[in-house]
Each structure stands twice: as C-alpha cells, then as structure tokens.
Amino acid sequence: MSRRVLTLAERSESGVTDASYELIEAASRLAGGPDRVSAVLPVGDASEAEGLREVLPAGELLLVEGPAHASPTADGTAAAVLHAREASGAECVLLPHDPVGWDVAPLVAARLGTAAATAVSALSWRGDGLVARRSAFLGKFVQEVEAPGLPAVATVERGAFPAREPGPALSVRILPSPVGPGDLRSRLVEVRDAGAGGVDLTAADVVVAAGRGLGGPENLDIVHELAAALGGVVGASRAVTDAGWLPHELQIGSSGATVSPKLYVACAISGAIQHLVGMRGSRFVVAINKDPDAPIFGAADVGIVGDALEVIPLVTEAVRDSG
Amino acid sequence: MNAVALVKQVPDRNSAFRPAGDWIDESSLGYGINDYDRYAVEAALALKEAGHAAETVAVTAGPADAGQVLRSCLAMGVDRGVHLVTDRAHLADPFFVARALAGAVSGLDAGVVFAGLLAEDSGHGQVGGLVAGLLGFSFASAATGLQFRDGRLEAHRELEGGRIAVVELRLPAVVAVQTGINTPRYASLRGIMASRRKPVERVELAAPADGGGLRRLTLGRPERGASAEILPGSPQEAAAALVPRMRAGAGVSFPGDTA
Ligand SMILES: Cc1cc2nc3c(=O)[nH]c(=O)nc-3n(C[C@H](O)[C@H](O)[C@H](O)COP(=O)(O)OP(=O)(O)OC[C@H]3O[C@@H](n4cnc5c(N)ncnc54)[C@H](O)[C@@H]3O)c2cc1C
Numbered sequence: 001m002s003r004r005v006l007t008l009a010e011r012s013e014s015g016v017t018d019a020s021y022e023l024i025e026a027a028s029r030l031a032g033g034p035d036r037v038s039a040v041l042p043v044g045d046a047s048e049a050e051g052l053r054e055v056l057p058a059g060e061l062l063l064v065e066g067p068a069h070a071s072p073t074a075d076g077t078a079a080a081v082l083h084a085r086e087a088s089g090a091e092c093v094l095l096p097h098d099p100v101g102w103d104v105a106p107l108v109a110a111r112l113g114t115a116a117a118t119a120v121s122a123l124s125w126r127g128d129g130l131v132a133r134r135s136a137f138l139g140k141f142v143q144e145v146e147a148p149g150l151p152a153v154a155t156v157e158r159g160a161f162p163a164r165e166p167g168p169a170l171s172v173r174i175l176p177s178p179v180g181p182g183d184l185r186s187r188l189v190e191v192r193d194a195g196a197g198g199v200d201l202t203a204a205d206v207v208v209a210a211g212r213g214l215g216g217p218e219n220l221d222i223v224h225e226l227a228a229a230l231g232g233v234v235g236a237s238r239a240v241t242d243a244g245w246l247p248h249e250l251q252i253g254s255s256g257a258t259v260s261p262k263l264y265v266a267c268a269i270s271g272a273i274q275h276l277v278g279m280r281g282s283r284f285v286v287a288i289n290k291d292p293d294a295p296i297f298g299a300a301d302v303g304i305v306g307d308a309l310e311v312i313p314l315v316t317e318a319v320r321d322s323g
Numbered sequence: 324m325n326a327v328a329l330v331k332q333v334p335d336r337n338s339a340f341r342p343a344g345d346w347i348d349e350s351s352l353g354y355g356i357n358d359y360d361r362y363a364v365e366a367a368l369a370l371k372e373a374g375h376a377a378e379t380v381a382v383t384a385g386p387a388d389a390g391q392v393l394r395s396c397l398a399m400g401v402d403r404g405v406h407l408v409t410d411r412a413h414l415a416d417p418f419f420v421a422r423a424l425a426g427a428v429s430g431l432d433a434g435v436v437f438a439g440l441l442a443e444d445s446g447h448g449q450v451g452g453l454v455a456g457l458l459g460f461s462f463a464s465a466a467t468g469l470q471f472r473d474g475r476l477e478a479h480r481e482l483e484g485g486r487i488a489v490v491e492l493r494l495p496a497v498v499a500v501q502t503g504i505n506t507p508r509y510a511s512l513r514g515i516m517a518s519r520r521k522p523v524e525r526v527e528l529a530a531p532a533d534g535g536g537l538r539r540l541t542l543g544r545p546e547r548g549a550s551a552e553i554l555p556g557s558p559q560e561a562a563a564a565l566v567p568r569m570r571a572g573a574g575v576s577f578p579g580d581t582a
Contacts, residue, residue, distance in 0.1 A: 074461075075461065099464065102449070103465075106450075109449070109536070110421070114536045115449060115535075135446065136542065137347075141347075141544060142542070146540050147537055148534055189489040191486055191489075231578040241503070263573035284572035284573035285551075286569060297547070297553070303551035304554050304565065306558050311558050315565055318563050322567075322577075322579075323580045
C-alpha cells in the first residue's frame, strides 16, 4: 500500500514551526516513508520559501503560490490544502491540533465530505479508512475512531510524535493558487500580544492552584490559607478565571502562565492537557481530587482522592503542625 | 439578519463516567448544556442587544430530552429554538451533526452563527467549522473577542504563546467561541416564565446513511506511565502523610518551620 499523506507546513520566524516537523514524522510513519509525504506551504510568492526547501524533509514540497496567501487565513489556507491534496493525490491530510488546525481542518473536511479526527496521538490505515487514537472528555479518556472513507483528515496533538530532523525536500513543485485575495471571506488584520498580567506566578517556589471543583469563589479561602502555610502563591485553572472567581493573571496553562515551581498543589483541578502544559515543569506535584480517574493524577507525584473542601484545611493544619 | 447559537446537550461534568463499549455508560447520567455553548448563547444575545441581529435562535441536534438545553437558552433570553431530533448515538459523527445543523441554519437568515469551540464530552471541536464549510460561510475558531463594524465582524482569536490574531470576517460567518469571551448571563425568573411561551420547532432527522465522517470504535482510560502515589487512609491520615512527602519531594521549607 503506498498511500500518500499531506501535511501542512507553517512558517515561523526562524523557518518552519516544530509542529510542522512533528506532522512530517507522523505522516512518514503513516505513509511508510518520508518519500510518500507531501508538505504544503501556502506562500504569497515562492521566493518566501527560499531556504525552506533545504529543511523540510518531505518527499515533495508543494508551494501554493498567490497573493491570497501573503498572510494566513482560515479559508485561504484551507483552499491551499485542498489544492495540494488534489495535486498530490494524498489519501490523508494531517494538520496541527492548534488554533491553525481548528480553523482549517473543518473547512477542509467539509469540502471532502467528512469530519476530521481531532486531538489525535496515533494513526493507522484500516482497509480503505483511517483509524485514529484521540483524547475525549477533556483528556479523561482515550478514544479510537474510524474514518471509514478516504481521503481522511486529522489534527495531530503537539508532542504525540517526535519532530523529524530537518533535511531537504526530495522535490519542489510550485502550484498557482486556485484563489485570489478577492475570493477570501476572511482577512488577517494583525497579530499582537494579548498583554501580560501583573502577578508573577513564574517566580514562586510554591503554587497552590484552584480548580472549578472547589464549587465557587466563597470556597477559595481555604486555598489562600494553604498557600500561606506553604509560603506560596495562588494560581488557577482557566475554568476558575473565566468564571471570575480569580483574576485572569492567575491562570496557568497553554493560554495562561507557564510555571515550574518546586511544589505545585492542584486543588479540584481535572488536569486537562491545556492545564498540564502550564505546570508540567514543576518539581513535585500534589493533586487533590475526588475523582480517582481525573487525569491530574497522571501528572502528579502524590495524590489524595477526596473532597477538597475537607482535605485542604486538613493539609493546612498538618503543615502548620509540622513546623 | 439573525444571530444563531448552536448548542449541545452533554453529560453533567461532575458525573462519574465509566467507559462502556465504544462510549460511556449513559444509564444514570444527568445532562445539561455544554459549557462552551453558554458563551455562544451569550454572544448571540449580545449581538441582538447591540442592534446587529433581529432575532436570536438556538439550534440543537439531540434526543428528545435535549429539548431541555433549548429551554435553558430560551430562559436566558433567546427568542426561539430549533430541535433536530435524533438518537443520542447518532451524535457520534460530527459530520452527520454538522450537516443537519447546516440544513437548519440555511433556513434561518443567519448573519452570525455562534458555536462553542468544543463539546466537553466528545471534544471533536469542529462542528462550527464544518457548518461554515458546508454553507460557504466565513469561519473563525477560538474567539475570545468580537467587534462589529460596517457590516463586518472582527473576531479576536486566541493563538498560542499569549498572542491574539485579529481577523475580519465577511457575513454570514460562523464563530466558534472560547470560554471567557463574555460572561454568560443566568436565566432570571422572568426569563424562565417567558421561555414557556417561546416556540421550539421540532424536526425529526433521518438516520445517518452508511459511511459518513467518523465512527466510534473504542473508549478507555488512558495508560498512565508514572501515576501518582495515592495516599491511603482517612483524610486526616492522608493529609498527615502528605506533608513529609511534599517537603522531601519539593525540597522546600515552609514559613512555619523552625529554623
Ligand atoms: C484552546 C484552549 C486553551 C485552554 N487553556 C487553558 C489554560 O491555559 N489553563 C487551563 O487551566 N485550562 C485551559 N483550557 C481549559 C481546559 O480544557 C479545562 O476545561 C480546564 O482546565 C478545566 O478546569 P478545572 O480543572 O478547574 O475544571 P474541571 O475540568 O471542571 O475539573 C474540576 C475537577 O474538580 C473535581 N472535583 C469536583 N468537586 C470536587 C471536590 N469537592 N473535591 C475535590 N475535587 C472535586 C472533579 O473531579 C474534576 O476533576 C483551555 C481549553 C482550550 C480548548
């Protein structure tokens, strides 16, 4: 079986993103070799890809060229991916499971008359279809899904595959874009920093993080007390800051602060992947959660399964008594 | 032009979920509106209040008791609901769901369609985008801000690394919203009373044809490499056992420690 797989290559300031190399590795394993991998790079002008052909280790690099791709948009990138898929004959399209993939994958899938397998960590063919391993229930469970027909579309979780070493593309093709700027329904106005918060969570040795399971802002005193007893600061999951229980600056995770304290205490936090990436670097992690299946226990060194409202004050007391 | 919110009924977050067959055991679960979708509903209501939409409509695909989530949308202030009635098992395929939703949306004179970024149960995170793709609407995912000017919609998209992309969308558009984009209102007593008189159109969906987008195969607990040591005993015993482990593991001293 020699099916081709198409991946999206994304430019970064220094070349292409790490995610692009992970996608090429995933595609190479699925296709049975890098020579059967095509990588598409939408460009305003092919000269922008100068040098990139030396570092994109795919069988072929497809530059979809046209002014519509001078800056990336959801529909522009989707059109480029669909065009490259047809040109390459790829039976599977791999996109990153990130804000680019969330924009582009459904538009590509809809045009191919299918749905995308998203948040994927493993892929294989089965007959004339694709089987994907993915996360469901916010990381609590892993699911296997089958896309019964080809071509299939998948978004691949960051870190699920190692990044392939940079190397030259075996061949390069320039494809004139099927869309012009006037065909696009969206336009990128600007990319800017969201603006950093005032509290520096990143400098703290001890972070006690509050989760939605605490039930409401009226129950946060016990978290502040534990943080005080440990000489630490209070942080939070996104569910807590979005609900307004604590300010947004205290949010830890992929869309908040990244912390690596010596001690991290997760209180009634489920441990969704977006939270975990923000605290994985912690030296010692404690989780308090009433659900023994909560993914946070997979990222913790020590856990207590129980009601946080009961357990937290007991821990505070035990810390004070131990001094 | 109307503002539409796509909403899904999902199992209560705090239920004890157990994998069973290719999904979870659904025999004794409570259900409610997907958290992300509350933000979609609020965005639709705000659009109408700002004078950019004539009417707000909430659409769901789900079993008979999913009418519950439409009622909660109506109680928040949405004008009417559309319920695409189908077996819960048919929600397994996002393509089937999106095609049904797109069919309903196409008859609603939609200017902006709001969807949650993802559903807390299946987490496919693409139904809004599939609807946009099927209808040829503009699309932006992971929206954390919205601005309306001159018949164009500006969406702020949350990127990684603390960056925001500002994109301008032609209408009609689908916007998949991230939590925190607004503060969803709670239903007032008056809203709940008023919702009883609001219309909900029910449409029976035909069963999905063979093929389709995705099929469920298995669901299970992830293998955890090195998992936490769970401290046994009563809460008091566990708390007492925790302290020396924290000290040793983290290598920190605490404020109350005697020097
Ligand atoms: C693009 C994107 C970016 C995101 N960025 C972030 C981010 O930066 N940071 C972040 O945190 N999240 C982020 N999220 C959200 C993330 O997916 C989760 O929804 C969020 O982390 C959940 O917060 P939580 O664990 O507090 O709440 P839940 O997931 O609701 O978990 C609550 C936990 O509390 C437990 N519990 C309930 N009651 C009790 C009790 N009495 N005692 C003990 N335990 C109890 C429950 O068992 C459950 O495990 C992002 C999501 C997306 C899609």
